[in-house]
Amino acid sequence: MTGPVLLGVRHHGPGSARAVRAALDQCTPDAVLIEGPPEADALVPLAAREEMRPPVALLAHAQDDPGRAAFWPLAEFSPEWVAMRWALARGVPVRFIDLPAAHSLAKEEEKGKRGEKEESGRAADGGPPSGEGRVGGGPGDEVPAAGQEREAADEADVRVDPIRALAEAAGYDDPERWWEDVVEHRTGGGGAATGGDPGADALAPFAALAEAMGALREAYGDGGHDRDPVREAHMRLRLRDARREFGDGIAVVCGAWHVPALAQRTTVTADRQLLKGLPKVKTAVTWVPWTHRRLSRRSGYGAGIASPGWYGHLFSAPDRPVERWLTKVAGLLREEDYAVSSAHVIEAVRLAEGLATVRGRPLAGLTELDDAVRAVMGDGTDAPSSLIHDRLVVGEVLGEVPEDAPAVPLQRDIARSQRTLRLKPEALERELELDLRKETDAGRSRLLHRLRLLGIPWGEPRGSRGSTGTFRETWQLRWEPELSVRVAEAGIWGTTVLSAATAKAASEASEAATLAEVTALAERCLLAELPDALPVVMRVLADRAALDADVGHLAQALPALVRSVRYGDVRGTDSVALREVATGLAERVFVGLPPACLGLDADGAADMRGHLDATHRAVGLLGRPEPGQRPGRQDLRARWTAVLRAVSARDAVPGLIRGRAARLLLDEGESGDGGAERLMGLALSPGTPPTDAAGWIEGFVGGGDGGMLLVHDERLLALVDGWLTGVPAAAFTDVLPLLRRTFAEYESGVRRTLGELIRRGPATPSRHPAGDTPDDAAPGFGPGLDRDRAAAVLPTLRMLLGIEAHGFADEPDDDEPGEEPGHGPGDGPGDGPYDEQPDTIRPADDLTGART
Known part of the structure; x- marks a missing residue:
């Protein structure tokens, strides 16, 4: 070598990578300079480790503000990665020569303060924002961290895309196709992708590309990339330093767009003048795993490629x-x-x-x-x-980095927890089922919940299929490279996951704006098992609950608090204090709810209906008897039932809320004999305004679950049908949208069944054995309850539920006076399908009989 060799490349290209390897084999330089942040020079030896598996990225972030960060991704088919591995395998020094990240990140901060916008995923080479692996690209192409992407569509119009310019000169209308035909897809026979045949000059393709870039730079200057002069000045200074240290036997791997500028003869004074006064911040740099999906152009990475999996295949x-x-x-x-x-x-x-x-x-x-x-x-x-x-x-390939790579203490604790719990990060999205009764699964749940509290959403909770028990959790896991930045940001809260989550929970409790936020935080603390944070959250919760008099706020806060009590029971957490606060909150809702339902408009009534449902579910959980408590002592649920009765009977309450209260009473079996029919009859009476009556129907049978109620209770269906047919024509157009909204939520099969019932009209009464009198039927709609058919299933239900064979517990039977319970007519041996002795259950095989 008689002087530095400038190898201009396109980032993430298998053809360029093979050409670089062939060129290095031919010229065997004494040092290799690569476009990238100089702060990463100390991290280069890690690239030779067996544990380092691309795709990986250099991550640089400001020490005082870890959220201000940038990535320099590298894949196995990146020319810079190939050059780095070539040099390390032969003991050749490697240096990064791009503008330091300390200046780049400080400049981004200044631009953010001035409110200037830049394009999403703008590469440091200043190439086009949507260019695919631009010729100007290199590992110096910074990828902003999550939340820092910026748009600059207007600026993109004045920037030069070198590939497009060369493709148009060659007569191609698609620049990517031209580049692939010329470089990436020539896998042999002297093509540029291989550096030529054994007898060809491996440097010839780079010379041709440098000549083309020189012509473009003469025509367009910096091409609208205003950062390039500063970056290229720093590259020239680093190149001069390397020549003094290693001589002229140097190879420089950089974006081809920069080659003419590096070959340009300038003075040291001129280059230093361009760098004078640049802002600077303290930075930390490390290696982090990357993914093929984040290398793709659609991810927002400015120098990304559309097909990283295909390029990886071409290279390997x-x-x-x-x-x-x-x-x-x-x-x-x-x-x-x-x-x-x-x-x-x-x-x-x-x-x-x-x-x-x-x-x-x-x-x-x-x-x-x-x-x-x-x-x-x-x-x-x-x-x-x-x-x-x-x-x-x-592809969904996730890279790996050595465990001893520089990292914040929190990252090391996360990695240690992942190994202990056998929970490996993966780029491919997968579902994880956890059984909290198992120690390992409980530990996994705690880790995932703590990370979510820290703003590191490695896993997102999903609804468990086939189980409603609180001992089971389902998570959707996917590790994204940006989570490394989130980990660095969360490192300010502590050095371990537990200490960091505890500190952040306490901080969020003091900064919470609403009562609902505090109760949600209490739930998250229980799920994450943060015993030191929970007392702080509870103090804030008690103070906020005592001062907040808004029933809506109280009703919003109650469900999360009750779920916390329930989760505390499942996870073995002491939730006595939570139960006391939840009970007091529920009692305040009971007192304030009836007057809060008065005088509401349509939107207010819809919101209050949601509060009503949420409170009902919460009371259902909170009102369950404690172990050792008799089922009859459920004062909380009894008080809630009284509140529902009061709301359902007040004419001043909007029909939507009255109907919902009536439905909740019916579902709980608290409406009494004919109570639901009586309330519906009153609500649908001729004196009630049609819109209010339609709102009552929406509250009573709306929500998607009311269709089956109408299918199975034809008395209620008859009332609705009778009211609807009697709505005046003038009011029907006002009622129709409400009814359409109500019945549109039903499944198609339910709507079809209701239509058939209405079309059928009066049903033929069913036949009953002599002496058997069915319950009264609804006028025009079929028979009432057939007690013989209902009684036929009782023995099977007793066996399945483990109830004594001689009768339901605490239920009166129909035995004649003086008869021994369970031995009346029809209860003797041979009189029923099951003739067990007390506390005896037939084997499961007996369930296969035709009579069962």
């Missing part, structure tokens, strides 16, 4: 990349139960190669492969395309 496939790719596709489709054979693969390969030949491409690209898969494996449909795109074209 030793030969026949098309055949190997379609074999992967076939394997994936077979896993998803698609009928794909070897013949499909053969035909798809032939079709893809034929399409590439017709279209003049050196290798079949994703467009040709997708067409071949659609025609051969997908039977002409696009059904497999989204699956292939997500799982193969993009």
Whole structure:
């Protein structure tokens, strides 16, 4: 080497990566300079470790403000990563030469204060905001951390996209297709992707690209990238320092857009003048895992690529990349139960190669492969395309970094907890079922809840399928690279997950604006098992509850507090104090709810209905008897029943709320004989305004669960039908939207059944054995209760529920006076399907009889 070799590359390109490796093998430099933050020089040796598996990223953040951060992602097919690994394998020094992150992050802070906007995911090379792996790209392409992305559509119009300019000069209308044909897809035969055949000059492609970039820089200057002059001045200074240290035997791997500027002859004074006065902050740098999904262009990363999985395949496939790719596709489709054979693969390969030949491409690209898969494996449909795109074209690969890489203490504690609980971070979204009765699952639940409280949403809770017990939890897990920034931000609260979550919970309690926020925080503290934070939250809760007189606020706060009591019971937490506060809160709701329901408009009534439902559910949980308490001593539920009766009977209360209160009484069996029919009859009487009556119907049978009530209780259906047919024509148009909203929530099968019942009209009374008198039937709608049919299921229910065979506990029977209980007529041996002795249950095999 007679002077520094400038290897201009495009970020995240397998062809560029192979070309860089071939060039380094040819020129064997004494040092390798890479575009990236100089603060990461000390971290370079970690890239040679076996535990370091790309994709990874350099993360730099301000020490005083960890949320102000940037990433420099690298994949296995990134030219910079290949150059770094080449140098480490041969003991060649590696240096980063881009503008330090200390200046970049400080400059971003100043821009934020001035309110200036920049594009989402803007790369440090100043390339086009939506460019795919731009020629100007490199690991210096900073990716703003989550929450820091900025938009700059107006600025994008004046910036130069080098790839687009070269593609247009070559006669291509698609710059990406041009670049892939020229670089990425030439896997042999002297193409740029391999650096040429063994006898060719591996530096020739870089010289040609540098010449093209020089012409573009002469025509467009910095191309609208105002940060480039400062960055390139720093690169030239670092290059001069390296030449003094290592001589001229140096290779520089950088964005091709910067090559003309680095080759330009300038003075040290001029370059230093450009850097004079730059703001600066203290920064910390480390390696963090990255994902293929975050490398994709759709993720907002300015130098991203559309197909990281495909590029990774091109880089790692030793030969026949098309055949190997379609074999992967076939394997994936077979896993998803698609009928794909070897013949499909053969035909798809032939079709893809034929399409590439017709279209003049050196290798079949994703467009040709997708067409071949659609025609051969997908039977002409696009059904497999989204699956292939997500799982193969993009992929869900998550990188790994060594455990001893620099990290905040909180990150180390999280990693230690993940190993202990065998909960490995993964890029692929997966569902995790937890049984809190098991120690390991309980520990996993605590960790996930604590991380959510710290603002690190590794897992999101989901509703458990097949179980409503509080001992079971379902989580949706996915580890995103941005969570590393969240961990750094949360590090200010403590060095361990427990201490950090405790400190943040106490801080949030003191800053909470509403009572509902405090009760929700108390619930989260119980779920996360933070015993030191709970007393602080409880003091704030008691103070807020004593001062807040708004019934709506109290009703909003009650459900979370009652759930906390319930979770405390399940998790073995002392929740006595919580129960006392919840009980006092419920009593205040009981007192204030009836007057709060008066004089409400439609929106206020809808909100109050939600409060009514929430309070009812909370009282149902809170009013359950404690262990050892007799079931009859449920004063809280009895008081709530009285409140519902008062609300349902007051004419000044909106019909929506009165109807809902009547429905809750009916569901709890507290409406009495004919109570629901009486209330409905009053609400639907001719003197009631039609809109108020329609609101009552919505409150009573609305919410999606009222359809089955009308299906099975034809008395109520008859009342609704009779009222509806009697609504005056002038008022019907006002009533119709309310009714449509109510009945539209029912499932289609329920609506169809109701329609059939209405169309059928009066039903034929069922036949009963002689001497058996059924309950009175609703006029025009079928029979009443058939007691013989109802009694036939009682023996089976007794056995399933474990109740004594001679009768329900605490229930009177129909035995004649003087008869021994359970031995009246029809109870003797042979008179029923089950003839067990007391406390005896037949084996399960006996349930298969035809009579059962």
